Amino acid sequence: MDAERGLSVRLRVARGGFTVDVAFEAPPGVTRWFGPSGAGKSTVLACVAGLVRPDAGRVTLDGAVLFDADAGREAPVHARRIGYVFQSLALFPHMTARENVAYGVDRALPRDERARRVDEALERFSAAHVADRRPASLSGGEAQRVALARAIATRPRAVLLDEPFSALDGALRNTLAREIRRVSEALAVPFVHVTHHPREARAVGDRAVLMRGGRVVAIGPVDDVLGAAEEP
Numbered sequence: 001m002d003a004e005r006g007l008s009v010r011l012r013v014a015r016g017g018f019t020v021d022v023a024f025e026a027p028p029g030v031t032r033w034f035g036p037s038g039a040g041k042s043t044v045l046a047c048v049a050g051l052v053r054p055d056a057g058r059v060t061l062d063g064a065v066l067f068d069a070d071a072g073r074e075a076p077v078h079a080r081r082i083g084y085v086f087q088s089l090a091l092f093p094h095m096t097a098r099e100n101v102a103y104g105v106d107r108a109l110p111r112d113e114r115a116r117r118v119d120e121a122l123e124r125f126s127a128a129h130v131a132d133r134r135p136a137s138l139s140g141g142e143a144q145r146v147a148l149a150r151a152i153a154t155r156p157r158a159v160l161l162d163e164p165f166s167a168l169d170g171a172l173r174n175t176l177a178r179e180i181r182r183v184s185e186a187l188a189v190p191f192v193h194v195t196h197h198p199r200e201a202r203a204v205g206d207r208a209v210l211m212r213g214g215r216v217v218a219i220g221p222v223d224d225v226l227g228a229a230e231e232p
Contacts, residue, residue, distance in 0.1 A: 005028060006027040006158075007048065009044070009059050010170050012056040015052075019214050024209050030184050031195060033208070034211065035228070036196075045192065045194065050077040051077065051203035054069065057069055063118055080157075081158075084159075084162070096132050098131040101122060140167055147164060148179075148180070158189055160192040165195070170179070181206070207219070
C-alpha cells in the first residue's frame with residue numbers, strides 16, 4: 001500500500017485480562033473484517049477512532065499520525081476525520097434524518113454548503129426520501145442508510161463500520177454491502193467493515209482480514225480469508 005494513502009495500524013491493548021495485538025493496512029476501498037464474537041474486532045475499531053487508547057503501537061491515516069505510543073502523540077477524536085457507524089446506529093431519536101446527518105458537519109461552513117453536504121450524503125445512500133422523518137418511523141434499512149449518510153457527510157478520511165447490518169435480512173445486507181462498495185470507490189477512502197456474514201462480504205469481493213483471539217490470522221482476498229475462517 002502507498003504509505004501516503006489509506007490506514008496503517010499496529011497496536012496492542014490489554015483490557016480485563018484479554019490482549020489485542022494486531023497489525024494491518026486498509027487501502028482506499030472496502031476491507032472486510034471477520035472473526036468470532038469476542039475476537040477484539042470492535043476494540044480495534046475503537047482504538048483507530050480514538051475512543052480507546054492503545055497501550056502500544058502506531059496508527060496513521062494518509063500519512064498523518066493519529067497515534068504513536070513511543071512519540072507520545074495522540075490526535076483527538078474530532079481531529080481524526082473518521083466516520084463511524086456503530087452496530088446500534090446511535091441515531092438521535094429527537095432529530096429528523098436530515099438533522100442526524102447534519103450533526104457532525106462543520107458548523108463553520110456556510111449554511112448552504114452544510115445543507116448541500118447533507119443532501120449529497122443522503123442521496124449517495126438513497127435516503128433523501130426520509131430526510132424529514134425521525135428514526136422511530138424508519139424501517140431497519142432506512143435507518144442504516146441514514147447512519148451511513150451521517151458517517152460520510154463530514155467528508156471523512158476513513159469510515160469504520162461495526163456490524164451495522166447484523167439485524168437485517170440477507171438480501172438487504174447484500175444490497176447495502178454493494179452500496180458501500182460504490183460509495184467507497186466514489187470517495188476513494190478506506191472503509192473497514194466488520195461482518196460475520198460471508199455472503200455479505202462476497203457481494204463486493206474486496207480484501208479481508210480474519211481475527212481470532214485478539215490476533216490477525218489471515219489477510220488477503222475475501223475468498224482466501226473466508227477459506228481460512230472455515231478451517232477448524
